[in-house]
Amino acid sequence: MEKLSFEISKEVKFRGISIVSVVVLVIIWAIVTHFEWVDPYFIPKPLEVWSSFVVLLSEGYKGASLFTHIANSMYRLFTALFLAFITAVPLGLLCGYSKYIRAIFDPIIEFYRPLPPLAYYALLVLWLGIENESKIALLFLSGFAPLFIATAAAVEKLPADRMNASLSLGATKRQLFQYIILPSCYPDILTGLRTSIGVTYATLVAAEMVAATNGIGWMVLDASRYLRSDIVFVGIILMGIIAIGLDSLLRFYQARRFSWVGK
Amino acid sequence: MAITNRVPFEDKDFEQEQKRKIIEVKNISFQYSSQQQAVLQNIDLHLHSNEFVCVLGPSGCGKSSLLNIIAGFQKPTTGEVQIEGKHYSKPISEIGVVFQHHNLFPWMKIKENVGFGLKMKGHSKEEIEKQVHHFLQLVQLESAGDLLPHQLSGGMKQRAAIARTLAADPKAILMDEPFSSLDALTKENMQHHLLLLWSETKKTIFFITHDVDEALRLGTRILVMQPNPGKIAIDMANPLKRNNPAAVDFHHKEFQELRSYLIGAIKTS
Numbered sequence: 180m181e182k183l184s185f186e187i188s189k190e191v192k193f194r195g196i197s198i199v200s201v202v203v204l205v206i207i208w209a210i211v212t213h214f215e216w217v218d219p220y221f222i223p224k225p226l227e228v229w230s231s232f233v234v235l236l237s238e239g240y241k242g243a244s245l246f247t248h249i250a251n252s253m254y255r256l257f258t259a260l261f262l263a264f265i266t267a268v269p270l271g272l273l274c275g276y277s278k279y280i281r282a283i284f285d286p287i288i289e290f291y292r293p294l295p296p297l298a299y300y301a302l303l304v305l306w307l308g309i310e311n312e313s314k315i316a317l318l319f320l321s322g323f324a325p326l327f328i329a330t331a332a333a334v335e336k337l338p339a340d341r342m343n344a345s346l347s348l349g350a351t352k353r354q355l356f357q358y359i360i361l362p363s364c365y366p367d368i369l370t371g372l373r374t375s376i377g378v379t380y381a382t383l384v385a386a387e388m389v390a391a392t393n394g395i396g397w398m399v400l401d402a403s404r405y406l407r408s409d410i411v412f413v414g415i416i417l418m419g420i421i422a423i424g425l426d427s428l429l430r431f432y433q434a435r436r437f438s439w440v441g442k
Numbered sequence: 443m444a445i446t447n448r449v450p451f452e453d454k455d456f457e458q459e460q461k462r463k464i465i466e467v468k469n470i471s472f473q474y475s476s477q478q479q480a481v482l483q484n485i486d487l488h489l490h491s492n493e494f495v496c497v498l499g500p501s502g503c504g505k506s507s508l509l510n511i512i513a514g515f516q517k518p519t520t521g522e523v524q525i526e527g528k529h530y531s532k533p534i535s536e537i538g539v540v541f542q543h544h545n546l547f548p549w550m551k552i553k554e555n556v557g558f559g560l561k562m563k564g565h566s567k568e569e570i571e572k573q574v575h576h577f578l579q580l581v582q583l584e585s586a587g588d589l590l591p592h593q594l595s596g597g598m599k600q601r602a603a604i605a606r607t608l609a610a611d612p613k614a615i616l617m618d619e620p621f622s623s624l625d626a627l628t629k630e631n632m633q634h635h636l637l638l639l640w641s642e643t644k645k646t647i648f649f650i651t652h653d654v655d656e657a658l659r660l661g662t663r664i665l666v667m668q669p670n671p672g673k674i675a676i677d678m679a680n681p682l683k684r685n686n687p688a689a690v691d692f693h694h695k696e697f698q699e700l701r702s703y704l705i706g707a708i709k710t711s
Contacts, residue, residue: 338545339515340541340543340545341545341547343513343515343533343539344539344541344545344547345547345558345562346514346532346533347513347514347533347534347535347537347538347539347607347610347612348535348538348558348559348562348606348607348610349534349535349559349562349563349610350558350562351562354562358558358561358562359547362547362549363549365549437549438590439548439549439590439591439592440548442548442592
């Protein structure tokens with residue numbers, strides 16, 4: 180118990196340091212802009228950013244509410260992630276199981292994975308148009324690879340003794356998969372999903388900057404054309420907060436559900 | 443728990459029981475294709491009901507390979523293994539295995555681990571619960587049922603692993619140095635537990651160890667294996683177990699003699 184309370188107090192201490200760090204950054208920002216050491220066109224004042232945010236909340240941006248922009252982006256993100264999840268996980272499991280199947284898919288995935296998504300985005304737009312389809316396809320491709328690789332690696336690193344133990348306890352091949360292999364892989368699949376969300380999110384903003392008429396990424400790019408750096412700031416801060424929020428949710432789930440990992 | 447007072451079976455029954463073969467290892471050889479030297483060569487071995495067989499030998503003598511073949515984890519290069527006359531070549535629930543590392547499924551509660559074998563065989567929830575309770579009691583882990591494996595100490599984990607194997611009701615249990623990673627006190631405690639379990643459940647046990655004292659304390663029969671190629675050099679009944687299989691007097695002169703004899707046999711190999 181003593182050790183636990185010690186760990187908590189340490190945790191609180193680090194959290195405190197992080198908060199102080201953010202506050203200091205905002206103060207520096209306020210000072211720099213207050214004395215106009217930098218052109219206000221480049222860096223708006225914190226208060227201006229806040230009031231732009233309030234205006235955006237009530238009036239929206241270019242015909243759509245701020246919420247709609249965010250919702251459009253999230254719709255693209257989650258549709259793509261969902262599609263990636265239901266394809267990458269089964270295929271990853273299969274490829275982890277059989278080296279032959281892996282040999283079929285490996286060259287394709289290894290080839291496109293390191294490509295910058297925007298390189299093949301041109302093709303996708305050509306094929307699917309500038310609406311949601313091309314964006315979702317792009318996000319799907321960027322989210323697919325990390326999830327696939329994490330799942331296949333999880334199957335490959337399964338301890339042989341664990342599988343032998345369950346077979347000796349009378350598990351059939353099917354039961355082995357359902358009760359041992361799948362649960363053994365869950366934590367790594369979730370870690371893969373976190374990576375995949377990160378990559379997809381980065382791609383999303385880029386995709387909306389190339390061809391879009393709504394979405395949070397588009398809003399930032401469009402605002403920059405009119406030198407509205409205050410709106411750009413609002414957009415960037417919102418994107419950051421959403422990303423941190425999504426990842427903390429998954430981390431929280433991971434910590435609760437998979438407390439046994441690595442022990 | 444006065445185990446010294448227990449005599450699980452009479453000498454005469456002991457002799458009769460001895461005759462029933464559970465596992466037959468028939469002329470097993472095992473060799474890695476990349477190596478010249480065979481790991482095991484022409485091993486013949488019968489394991490009988492109610493026998494506690496301890497296997498000693500230096501590392502590299504093939505004792506773990508032999509266990510893996512009997513468990514069905516590894517296929518022999520030649521020869522075959524049979525259980526009660528039936529050939530098998532993959533893991534089967536009639537043969538339980540306790541590993542050096544506990545190998546509990548880390549995401550399952552202890553009671554789920556112990557009930558795993560019964561669940562795989564499709565027993566009802568109530569039946570599983572009853573059995574799990576019984577086996578947890580047997581290894582004195584009643585209060586740990588709802589914990590996850592990583593919340594248990596080393597000795598408790600190994601006891602849970604033994605309960606999991608017992609609950610699946612195998613005819614024979616193979617153990618690969620199951621206590622070697624435990625501290626001396628826990629180890630002695632575990633040996634005591636295991637003897638008790640063995641005399642209660644009457645399972646055939648095949649127990650690999652590198653500890654001569656452990657072999658003499660536990661085994662009714664002791665094998666010594668020698669390497670290059672792996673073979674069984676000594677196969678003897680443990681005379682210290684003749685009268686009272688549950689207790690061995692470490693200070694007895696016979697014990698000391700046997701001990702030096704076995705250590706000598708392991709060293710010369």
